[in-house]
Amino acid sequence: MPYSESLQHQPLILASSSPFRRELLSRLGVEFSSMSPDIDEGILRDEPPERLVTRLAESKAREVAKDHKGALVIGSDQVAVVDGAIMGKPGGHQQAVEQLISVSGKRVSFLTGLCLLNSETGxxxxxxxxxHVIFRVLQKSEIENYLLKEKPYxxxxxxxxxxxxISLFERLEGEDPNALIGLPLIRLIAMLRNEGLDVLAE
Structure with a gap:
């Protein structure tokens, strides 16, 4: 797939190794490359989750942009928040069981930080x-069966x-369901357009 006219001199780079984000970005039909930024993703003391995800999204974009002058660099980061506390990735089966038990019947907010950095102009x-995801009340057997089938660790x-x-939910609330997977495409398309890249242009 050739670059669009606006990207012939300005490559698009996804600062992420996530296969989910790569798949989402590929839906826009634009040529891009992806690379994994090496940054410290630790949480700062008393840092709100909204600030955390925007700071890390920007840090990822800036880290990749250092070696790719003249590129448009996309950074993104996401956390799940329930009862005011950040939920991380479970990493294993038992931790996943405990997470799903803890969110049964509750509303969980997924916050995605998105950054588009033009490394040519700064x-x-x-x-x-x-x-937001509202979970239905889950039975322990449903949790076990789901995790064994999909292994979302x-x-x-x-x-x-x-x-x-999707079988775990009662309902979803938000403007862009792609944000739940990790890359809010509606906002990203608007950002790209601000930089002169229209994904619908010939």
Missing amino acids: HIQLCCEPF NCAGSFKSEGLG
Whole structure:
């Protein structure tokens, strides 16, 4: 797929190794490359989750941009928040069981930080996109069966909404369901347009 006219001199780079974000970005039909930034993703003391995800999204974009002058660099980061506390990736089966038990019947907010950095001009666009999941009351057997089938152990919240995880929900609330997977495409398309890249242009 050739670059659009606006990107012949300005490559698009996704600062992420996430296969989910790569798949989402590929839906826009634009040529891009992806690389994993090496940054400290630790939480600062008393840092609100909204500030955390925007700071990390910007840090990822800036880290990749250092070696790619003249590129448009996309950074993104996401956390799940329940009862005011950040939920990380479970990493294993038992932790995932505990996470899903803890969110049964509750509303969980997924906050996605999005950054678009023009490394040629230094212009930066930054936002936090919320999306909310209301879980139905889950039985322990349902949790076990779901986890054994899908094994979402590298996903914040212990589910894959693009897969069988949809069966765990009562309803979804938000402007862009892509944000739940990790890349809010509606906001990203607007950011790209601000930099002269229209994904619908010939």
